[in-house]
Amino acid sequence: MHQGNFNLDISLEEISKIEGAASLDIKIRNNKIEDLKFAIAEWKRFYTQAIKNKPVMAIPQLVSRICGTCSNAHLLTNIQAIENALNITPSEQTVVLRKLLYYALIIRDHALHDYVFSLPDVFKKGSILDFDENDPIQHELLHDTFEVKEVGNQLAILTGGRSVHAPMPTINGFLKLPKIEDLKKLLPTLQIIRPKVIKLIEIFAQAPFDYTLKAPVIDVALVSKDFSFLDGIIKTSDGQTIEKKDFRQYLDRVVIPYSHAKGYTFKGKLMAVGALPRLNLGKEYLHPKTKESTAQYLKLFPSKNFYLNNIAQAIEIIHAIDHSTEIIENLKEIKNETLQRPTIVESVGVGVIEAPRGTLYHKLEIGANGLIKRGEIIVPTGQNQIVIEKGIFELVDRMLEKGQPTKDEIINEVENFIRAFDPCMSCASHFLKVNWQ
Amino acid sequence: MTKKTRIGWFTFTCCEDSTIMFAELLNIHYKDWLPKIEFVHARVFRKEPKGDIQPMDIAFVEGAIMSDAQEVKLKKIRAQAKILVAVGSCAVTGSPSNARNFFNQENINEIKDILEKFKYKEKVLKLADVVKVDEVVPGCPMNEQIFLAVVNKYLNASR
Numbered sequence: 001m002h003q004g005n006f007n008l009d010i011s012l013e014e015i016s017k018i019e020g021a022a023s024l025d026i027k028i029r030n031n032k033i034e035d036l037k038f039a040i041a042e043w044k045r046f047y048t049q050a051i052k053n054k055p056v057m058a059i060p061q062l063v064s065r066i067c068g069t070c071s072n073a074h075l076l077t078n079i080q081a082i083e084n085a086l087n088i089t090p091s092e093q094t095v096v097l098r099k100l101l102y103y104a105l106i107i108r109d110h111a112l113h114d115y116v117f118s119l120p121d122v123f124k125k126g127s128i129l130d131f132d133e134n135d136p137i138q139h140e141l142l143h144d145t146f147e148v149k150e151v152g153n154q155l156a157i158l159t160g161g162r163s164v165h166a167p168m169p170t171i172n173g174f175l176k177l178p179k180i181e182d183l184k185k186l187l188p189t190l191q192i193i194r195p196k197v198i199k200l201i202e203i204f205a206q207a208p209f210d211y212t213l214k215a216p217v218i219d220v221a222l223v224s225k226d227f228s229f230l231d232g233i234i235k236t237s238d239g240q241t242i243e244k245k246d247f248r249q250y251l252d253r254v255v256i257p258y259s260h261a262k263g264y265t266f267k268g269k270l271m272a273v274g275a276l277p278r279l280n281l282g283k284e285y286l287h288p289k290t291k292e293s294t295a296q297y298l299k300l301f302p303s304k305n306f307y308l309n310n311i312a313q314a315i316e317i318i319h320a321i322d323h324s325t326e327i328i329e330n331l332k333e334i335k336n337e338t339l340q341r342p343t344i345v346e347s348v349g350v351g352v353i354e355a356p357r358g359t360l361y362h363k364l365e366i367g368a369n370g371l372i373k374r375g376e377i378i379v380p381t382g383q384n385q386i387v388i389e390k391g392i393f394e395l396v397d398r399m400l401e402k403g404q405p406t407k408d409e410i411i412n413e414v415e416n417f418i419r420a421f422d423p424c425m426s427c428a429s430h431f432l433k434v435n436w437q
Numbered sequence: 438m439t440k441k442t443r444i445g446w447f448t449f450t451c452c453e454d455s456t457i458m459f460a461e462l463l464n465i466h467y468k469d470w471l472p473k474i475e476f477v478h479a480r481v482f483r484k485e486p487k488g489d490i491q492p493m494d495i496a497f498v499e500g501a502i503m504s505d506a507q508e509v510k511l512k513k514i515r516a517q518a519k520i521l522v523a524v525g526s527c528a529v530t531g532s533p534s535n536a537r538n539f540f541n542q543e544n545i546n547e548i549k550d551i552l553e554k555f556k557y558k559e560k561v562l563k564l565a566d567v568v569k570v571d572e573v574v575p576g577c578p579m580n581e582q583i584f585l586a587v588v589n590k591y592l593n594a595s596r
Binding site: 021042043044045046047049050052062065066067068069071108112116126127128129130146147149150153162163164165260 | 448450451452453454455456457458460461463464465467471476481482483484503504507533534536537540544547548551555557577578
């Protein structure tokens with residue numbers, strides 16, 4: 001315990017190596033945190049208003065622009081909401097190809113987070129680009145970073161036309177289908193990156209970080225039998241099971257006066273979504289090969305140590321590799337399915353998927369004229385915002401109990417914690433409250 | 438040793454799709470680019486240097502301008518960059534981040550409190566509304582081929 005009064009003011013305008021802009025202000029007086037504000041600093045683009053009175057067919061591509069990072073998650077959730085509203089059941093082939101497109105996102109987005117954002121913290125480097133080419137381990141990791149991401153990128157280009165704002169997926173199918181021979185050619189590359197990601201898990205498992213929260217937190221995730229992120233039922237760590245259509249009524253909106261975006265609680269309780277809650281709630285549904293190769297690390301879950309989110313994401317990359325491999329190996333043909341134009345009726349639809357950073361909710365109200373009457377979108381970072389702030393508070397409080405940390409020590413530790421959560425500020429700042437009558 | 442080209446990558450209001458496209462382009466170009474480039478500013482890859490905007494050979498800027506503070510920062514970037522490249526649709530045209538520029542009164546009324554509280558600019562601006570732009574890479578996300586052409590033009594020219 002340190003002596004005397006300890007005062008410190010920390011103001012971080014833009015936290016580096018995360019998606020989008022977040023800010024943090026901490027005021028320490030007499031060894032105690034007097035004030036702490038974690039705020040989303042992105043300026044709103046008001047997509048909820050922008051989609052009003054626009055034709056339903058145009059909405060998936062428009063809302064994909066909420067976030068470049070996880071655009072294909074928004075795209076597929078929105079398509080799901082429209083199909084739910086219009087009573088459309090996509091073909092088996094469409095479902096399979098969407099899974100491949102989604103696994104491509106999991107591989108490249110989790111790899112971006114784990115390698116580019118989080119790994120430098122383990123090696124006490126400012127950037128992956130500063131990794132020492134003359135150090136064999138760092139040299140290899142730098143090359144792994146780009147090789148792993150590229151396989152995800154190529155799978156996305158083949159199945160969706162592009163990694164970002166994929167142009168091919170649409171309501172009830174795909175505008176253009178991939179060639180089966182091109183998908184088969186990807187099989188060896190998926191196997192090349194697999195051991196690289198296993199190695200990444202080992203590195204994170206040896207890192208000395210522990211961000212276990214004392215406060216009670218409810219984990220929430222959409223859990224499916226094949227861990228496909230796109231379907232299933234919502235489960236919580238306190239044993240609740242919720243249908244997708246009912247999810248909204250469990251989320252309480254919290255106005256955070258200093259943040260551009262709103263936070264959410266789960267019926268007034270702290271909640272968390274993302275890879276860690278997904279593994280906590282559904283690890284038994286991972287691909288059998290993934291379970292076999294990562295058995296010693298899967299024992300770490302369930303956990304409240306949010307640093308393990310990095311490992312959870314890497315395990316999900318292995319699952320995406322293994323399930324994609326199985327799907328592509330079993331593909332016999334890709335049929336030329338004709339796209340049917342949907343029949344528009346006045347309706348309401350809900351889409352819920354597990355975006356890379358957690359549960360993503362889209363609701364659309366469609367008018368008989370085919371125009372959107374209203375929409376609501378709740379993103380993972382909104383659901384995590386309050387628990388992130390709580391976690392920062394506990395972390396800084398612990399550091400103050402142990403001694404007198406320097407400003408840089410606090411900033412480094414807090415940034416490391418925030419990065420482990422992998423928040424996405426672009427997503428969080430798109431919307432405005434919607435009152436459903 | 439040849440002097441590295443000093444690059445800045447900046448993001449204003451947008452979905453950061455061009456940042457992601459750039460991160461994916463690095464997958465196959467990093468071996469060629471990294472020995473030639475020094476990232477002076479690139480919040481997505483590293484901590485920002487302490488102090489103000491540093492001198493750069495090329496500043497790549499994505500996103501639209503929503504606030505006075507963003508406008509001031511963009512002017513500082515311009516002052517420190519030999520070449521300023523507007524990257525992606527929001528930087529080049531303002532859209533789709535400028536959707537509210539075209540809202541009807543009913544929609545404006547719904548968002549008025551937020552606009553006033555956080556002091557949003559009356560209209561969302563594209564980069565060229567604020568500063569001189571030397572090159573544009575349009576597209577949502579940015580067009581890869583145009584981006585590569587710009588990079589190759591200046592990377593080779595400055596060496």
